[in-house]
Amino acid sequence: DRGHWFIVMELIEGMTLKQYIQKKGRLSSTECVGISMQAADALYTAHRAGIIHRDIKPDNIIITTNGNVKISDFGIARMQSSDTMTVDACGSVYYSSPEQVRGGYSDQRTDIYSLGVTMYEMCTGKLPFVGNSVVEIAMHHMEGNVIAPKDMYGDISNRLNLIILKAMNRRMDDRYQSMGELLQDLRLCIKNPDGTTLKKHAREEAAGKTMVFTHKQMEQITKQAEKKKGQSARKKRNTEQVKPSSAINAQK
Numbered sequence: 001d002r003g004h005w006f007i008v009m010e011l012i013e014g015m016t017l018k019q020y021i022q023k024k025g026r027l028s029s030t031e032c033v034g035i036s037m038q039a040a041d042a043l044y045t046a047h048r049a050g051i052i053h054r055d056i057k058p059d060n061i062i063i064t065t066n067g068n069v070k071i072s073d074f075g076i077a078r079m080q081s082s083d084t085m086t087v088d089a090c091g092s093v094y095y096s097s098p099e100q101v102r103g104g105y106s107d108q109r110t111d112i113y114s115l116g117v118t119m120y121e122m123c124t125g126k127l128p129f130v131g132n133s134v135v136e137i138a139m140h141h142m143e144g145n146v147i148a149p150k151d152m153y154g155d156i157s158n159r160l161n162l163i164i165l166k167a168m169n170r171r172m173d174d175r176y177q178s179m180g181e182l183l184q185d186l187r188l189c190i191k192n193p194d195g196t197t198l199k200k201h202a203r204e205e206a207a208g209k210t211m212v213f214t215h216k217q218m219e220q221i222t223k224q225a226e227k228k229k230g231q232s233a234r235k236k237r238n239t240e241q242v243k244p245s246s247a248i249n250a251q252k
Contacts, residue, residue: 012072014065017118018058026125029157029193035061036119037186038069043115044179046071047108054106056114057095058121093137094127098170101138109172112182116167116175123156124149128168142170157193159185166198 017035021027027035039061046053053060053074062070097113099106120128128147129140146168150161163185169175176182185198 012062012064012070014063014070016059017061017063017069017122020063021058021122021125026153027122029123029155029160029189032119032122033160033186033189033193035063035069035122036115037183039071039115039118040179040183040186042069042071043108043111044183047111047179052106052108053111053114054100055092055095056111056118057092058118059092061118093134093141094129096138096141097172098142099172101141105172107172108178109175112167112176112179113169115182116164119160119164120146120149120168123160123164124152126152157189159189159193159195159198162196162198163189 015023039056043053043056051074053071055073056071060071060073062072064070093101095114095117097106097110100110117128120126129137129144131137131140146165148161149164150156150158163182166174166185167176167182176185188195188198
C-alpha cells in the first residue's frame with residue numbers, strides 16, 4: 001500500500017491445544033481422534049504443497065471458539081525437494097523426531113512423529129519422554145521405549161493406542177508414510193475404536209505380494225548381498241585369528 005509492504009493474517013479466537021489439555025487434564029479418545037483428524041488434514045494439505053512444518057506441538061495447534069483446528073507457526077518450515085533435506089533447526093525437543101535431534105534426513109514422516117507425540121499427550125495428559133536436560137530427552141527419542149498410552153489409561157481405545165505407537169515409531173520406514181495413511185486409520189478409529197488391527201497400506205500390502213524386479217533392482221540386491229557376504233567373511237577370519245592365541249593362553 002503506497003510503497004509499504006505488510007502481511008495480513010487471519011484473526012483466530014480461541015486457545016492453543018496445550019492450554020486446552022492443561023484445562024481438561026486429558027482428552028477422551030473420541031475428542032483426541034477428532035482433533036487429530038483436523039490437524040492431520042491440515043498437514044496433509046501442507047505436505048502436498050511440499051511444505052514440512054517441523055515444529056508440530058500442542059502450542060502450535062489452535063482450537064477456535066467454534067471447535068475448528070488451525071496449525072500455526074511455520075517459522076522453521078521448509079520446502080521438501082527430491083534431495084535429502086537435512087535438519088538445520090530443531091523444534092521443541094519434547095516433540096522432535098529421532099531424525100531431527102540427530103540432525104539427519106527430515107520429511108513428512110517427521111511431522112507424523114511429532115503429531116503422534118501430540119496425540120499421546122492429548123489422551124494421557126503426559127509427555128512420552130522427559131528428562132533433566134535437552135540431551136537426555138533427545139536420547140530418549142532416539143533410544144528410549146515409550147509406555148503405551150493404553151497401559152497408562154485403560155479407557156483409551158485399542159485402535160487409537162496402535163495409531164499413536166505407529167506414528168511414534170523410531171524408524172521412519174515403520175511409521176505412517178504419509179498423513180493420508182494416518183487419516184485413513186483415524187477414520188477407522190471412529191467406525192471401530194476397539195479394533196486391534198490397523199489398515200494395511202499400499203506399501204505393506206506390496207511387501208506380501210509376488211513382485212517382478214527390474215534389472216536395476218536386481219543389481220542393487222546383488223550388491224547388498226555381496227556386501228553382507230564380505231562383512232560376514234571378514235568377521236569369520238577375525239574370529240579364527242583370535243582362536244589360536246586363546247588356545248595358547250588356555251594351555252599355559
